[in-house]
Amino acid sequence: MTNLEKARWLALLVPAALLAGALGSQYLGGLYPCEMCHWQRWPHYAAVALALLSFSIRGPLLVRLAGVAIALSGLIGVYHAGVELGVFEGLTQCSSAPRAASGADLLNEIMSAPVIRCDQVQWTFAGISMAGWNAIISVSGALLILWLTLNRLRTATA
Numbered sequence: 001m002t003n004l005e006k007a008r009w010l011a012l013l014v015p016a017a018l019l020a021g022a023l024g025s026q027y028l029g030g031l032y033p034c035e036m037c038h039w040q041r042w043p044h045y046a047a048v049a050l051a052l053l054s055f056s057i058r059g060p061l062l063v064r065l066a067g068v069a070i071a072l073s074g075l076i077g078v079y080h081a082g083v084e085l086g087v088f089e090g091l092t093q094c095s096s097a098p099r100a101a102s103g104a105d106l107l108n109e110i111m112s113a114p115v116i117r118c119d120q121v122q123w124t125f126a127g128i129s130m131a132g133w134n135a136i137i138s139v140s141g142a143l144l145i146l147w148l149t150l151n152r153l154r155t156a157t158a
Contacts, residue, residue, distance in 0.1 A: 007148035012051035015044035067145035074138030080131035
């Protein structure tokens with residue numbers, strides 16, 4: 001397997017795994033995302049799409065773009081983890097978790113939805129929040145993906 005193929009697979013699997021963890025914790029674990037959690041997901045969605053497309057359109061460009069999208073999510077995760085730790089000032093708005101709409105009394109459902117603050121940690125593993133883990137895994141994965149695609153250039157021209 002070439003370095004570009006490894007990078008292509010990483011560009012698909014890293015964001016897919018992180019999205020699976022985020023969506024699983026939301027829908028199976030009952031952890032509602034705040035606004036910044038959603039911000040971290042969007043670049044991962046883009047990275048998955050770019051990585052899938054890179055299997056059809058060969059070359060390093062789409063893999064690199066996926067790597068950049070993964071890095072962007074990681075940088076948002078760094079900021080979010082900083083907000084959770086009080087290093088950065090967070091948002092003034094909070095998110096409300098959506099409830100299943102029954103249609104009976106939409107206003108009561110909206111008013112009873114829990115408010116999710118971006119500066120409060122809902123879950124940790126080894127003392128690191130989900131935003132922190134996203135930052136660590138995303139930035140590390142993105143650097144590896146980009147290094148593998150650049151390493152391919154060096155070996156191709158040598």
